[in-house]
Amino acid sequence: MTTDRADDRNVAVVTPWYPNPQQEWAGAFVQAMVEATAPGCDEVTVYHNEAWLMRQAPEEVEAAREAHRRLLPVALHDAPTVAGARLMRLPVPTVPDYTFAELAQQHASWLRESLGGEPIPARVVHAHVGLRGGWTALENARPDARVFVTEHASFIDKVLEQPDSRDMYEQVLDRCTGFFAVTDVLRDRLAETFPALAHKIELISNPISFEAPRPRPVTELRRWLYVGTLVERKGVGWLLEAFAECHAGDPELTLTIAGPGVLAGALAKRAAELHVDHVVTFTGEVAPDEATRLMREHDLLVHPARWETFGVSIIEAVAAGMPVLVTRxxxxxxxxxxxxxxxxxxxxxxxxSESIVAGYHRLRDRFPDGLDLAKGRRVLDERFGYRTVAQAHYRHWFSGPEAGEGAASGGEEA
Structure with missing residues (x-):
């Protein structure tokens, strides 16, 4: 059987997260993946299906959906994004208390609506997260499309706890062409849950840019930085307590906390109670390029998360020439x-907070001679740099019997 391969290197990306003016940090890892891979493709179109929560009374929900349906043709248009790719933002009206599977059904339905009932035109479709991305992509891909899914959600256990969501996840694993987890933590969790499909789950990390090293090396560990959401899981409360103790011994220490979250107000109040509010800066949410700038201007990234599937900011900090103090x-x-x-x-x-304080003192005592940040950058660039991750995707996207020999060789050369 012969196939038309003219569009083999056209790729669609389906994602529930992508940076936007209201949330510049959301989906930065998806944007990085697009930036890394788009140069090796003919065309890349990003379908950002963003949930918009409706708070209408139940009897008004359907009327709100109908109004949304009428306005959709006016609202939809594509715009340029990174590396020559195109971006289409699609609002997805949702209501509280949906399961992840119900959310995925809404995302799939509204993408179909936005496409006028036609399938996604690209022959390669890559989705982010299993349900709102993967299910949405599978339900809207053309019959001959190769559909791939990347999972990087730290809340995967919440998804798998819901019976309907777990069942849908199994269908996504079974139906997709390829499935990638960003760390073996996620891969092992999914393989344990779906042993019959474990063979389909491979590792491809989030891509990290190593193109912008700091202008001057770190010479002392006094300017602390935290980048991430302000939630309990990130351990940022313990970070603040540890900083206050270390600051008492070294008044020249400062701490910058960059990121949004429900704990912002409580953390600011606690900083005042600890008498360190004059040396603690809360920036709120920052765009990815601003986070990179902060990393090049600070001395130490402290990341005391309770649980992390990958930890993008940790790798970004090393890429920026910055040492890190992180939890296992x-x-x-x-x-x-x-x-x-x-x-x-x-x-x-x-x-x-004592473990963070002790870790800081150990790190300070062996800095700088006990570290080799240049070696760390080289190793991590080989593992997670744009070229490494892009090549891994190309091998899957453009190789195999369905793509033909020409596409396979092109993927290897890109």
């Missing part, structure tokens, strides 16, 4: 395997 919380001990001492200090997850 799932992802970091794997992403930093073999270079832990070269790039900083790793500590166990403990529900206290």
């Amino acid at each position: 919380c799932g992802g970091p001990e794997r992403t930093l395997a073999g270079i832990e001492d070269a790039v900083g200090e790793m500590i166990d997850v403990e529900e206290n």
